[in-house]
Amino acid sequence: MSVFAVKWSEVISQNKPKLQAFLNSILHCPYLAEDALQDTYLRLAAMSKQQNNDVKNATSFTYQVARNIAIDMLRKKKRDALIDIEGIPLDELHDAYSDIEEHYSHKQLSESISNTMKKLSTRHQNIISFYRNGRFKQKEIANVYKISPTLVNFMIKEVIHSCQVELRH
Secondary structure (H helix, E strand, O other): OOOOHOHHHHHHHHHHHHHHHHHHHHHHOOHHHHHHHHHHHHHHHHOHHHHHHHOOOOHHHHHHHHHHHHHHHHHHHHHHHOOOHHHOHHHOOOOOOOOOHHHHHHHHHHHHHHHHHHOOHOOOOOOHHHOOOOOHHHHHHHHHHOHHHHHHHHHHHHHHHHHHHHOOO
C-alpha cells in the first residue's frame, strides 16, 4: 500500500497530543504549537503524488515537517524581534531593570534555572513547560503522556526540587 493512500489528516489526528507536546517543547507556547500543527497539515496536504510516494514512514515524516515548521517560526520570531532602535525616542523607553545589580542578579537566576532545566529529560522539560504556562492541568498532562496524574505531580515536584538545589549552589 503506498503512503499516498494514507490521509495526512489521519496521521496527524492519530499523533495529535504527542505532536502538540513535541511542538510545544520547541516553541514553548501551546498556541504557536497549534499553529505549527495546522501548518504541518497544510504543507503535507499540498504535497504531490510523487512526493507522497517517496515517503517511507508517514509518522516520522510528519514529525520532521512539524519540526522544520517550528524552527522556521522561531527564526521568524527572532527576525521580527530585531527592531530599529534609532527611530524610537529615548524618553519613551522604559527600563524595568534600571538598577544594574538587580538586572544582573535576575539574569544570573534565569541562567541558573535554564541550565537546570536543560539537565532534565525531555519529558520532564515538556511536563514542566505545560504546567508552568497554566494551560494544562496535571490530569490533562497525564493524559497526553499516558501516565498517572500522581506521576506528573511527582515529576513536577522533582523539577522544583532540582531547581532549588541548583540555586543553593
